[in-house]
Amino acid sequence: MATWGYGNDNGPATWVKSFPVAAGTRQSPIDIVPTAAKCDTKLTENPLTVNYSPEPAMELCNPGLSVKANIKSKSVIKGGPLEGEYKLEQFHLHWGSADKQGSEHTLNGKMFPAELHLVHYNATKYSSFGEAVDKPDGLAVFGIFLKISDKPHQGLKSLTDVLSEVQYKDKSINIKQEYNPVCLLPDNINKYWTYLGSLTTPPLCESVTWIVFEEPIEVSEDQMKAFRALCCGECGSAPIVDNYRPPLPLGNRQLRASFQ
Numbered sequence: 312m313a314t315w316g317y318g319n320d321n322g323p324a325t326w327v328k329s330f331p332v333a334a335g336t337r338q339s340p341i342d343i344v345p346t347a348a349k350c351d352t353k354l355t356e357n358p359l360t361v362n363y364s365p366e367p368a369m370e371l372c373n374p375g376l377s378v379k380a381n382i383k384s385k386s387v388i389k390g391g392p393l394e395g396e397y398k399l400e401q402f403h404l405h406w407g408s409a410d411k412q413g414s415e416h417t418l419n420g421k422m423f424p425a426e427l428h429l430v431h432y433n434a435t436k437y438s439s440f441g442e443a444v445d446k447p448d449g450l451a452v453f454g455i456f457l458k459i460s461d462k463p464h465q466g467l468k469s470l471t472d473v474l475s476e477v478q479y480k481d482k483s484i485n486i487k488q489e490y491n492p493v494c495l496l497p498d499n500i501n502k503y504w505t506y507l508g509s510l511t512t513p514p515l516c517e518s519v520t521w522i523v524f525e526e527p528i529e530v531s532e533d534q535m536k537a538f539r540a541l542c543c544g545e546c547g548s549a550p551i552v553d554n555y556r557p558p559l560p561l562g563n564r565q566l567r568a569s570f571q
């Protein structure tokens with residue numbers, strides 16, 4: 312069984328062969344068109360709340376198509392579009408081979424250089440990520456755009472400074488200094504768009520309530536270069552770049568905004 316990826320022979324256009332839900336009606340990502348979003352005051356009456364905890368010895372790994380941090384501590388979110396409490400499972404990123412591309416969601420057709428995903432599962436209803444992953448209300452993913460600035464992102468720097476230690480597939484390390492993922496969130500988490508979608512990688516389950524923040528976080532060009540130096544396999548293998556799925560049609564879905 313050919314493994315899925317982002318190349319010509321195994322990329323997003325081929326995934327439907329092994330994962331028919333790729334042709335479903337609530338697929339992600341989408342192009343976010345702010346003027347088409349409906350401002351929903353219910354989202355502000357019940358503000359999104361984040362209660363993340365410091366992660367001692369956070370595990371950072373290279374699974375081959377991204378870089379991922381696995382979370383063990385009790386870091387939870389609730390409110391906004393969510394019913395119940397969702398627990399942070401992991402976070403990872405998608406990025407481009409150049410700054411002109413890399414994000415999965417787009418904003419009025421514009422791609423950002425990268426996009427950070429913090430993946431949570433509905434811990435009120437389900438006992439694990441694995442149980443929640445294929446349920447319509449199973450997951451909630453924060454989508455955070457990355458934009459280039461002349462200053463590095465301090466929260467990401469603890470990770471980008473050690474990416475060389477997970478350069479090759481299946482490498483993993485523990486971040487010595489305790490790490491609170493709250494440092495990755497934009498300053499203003501009250502301005503976001505939300506819609507019902509899916510995982511953007513196989514198995515593409517239509518189980519995600521997406522929450523995409525309007526405010527990007529700012530990273531340096533050197534930090535982008537560090538992501539682009541990660542390898543898909545062992546020494547000498549191709550760099551991990553352009554690991555993004557292009558947008559799918561919104562179709563009959565409602566895109567809601569927490570702000571005007």
Ligand SMILES: NS(=O)(=O)N=C1NCCCN1
Nearest residue numbers: 428430452509510511512
């Ligand atoms: N890019 S995404 O939508 O978060 N996709 C995921 N796939 C599998 C596990 C977690 N996330």
Ligand SMILES: [Zn+2]
Nearest residue numbers: 403405428511
């Ligand atoms: Zn992702």
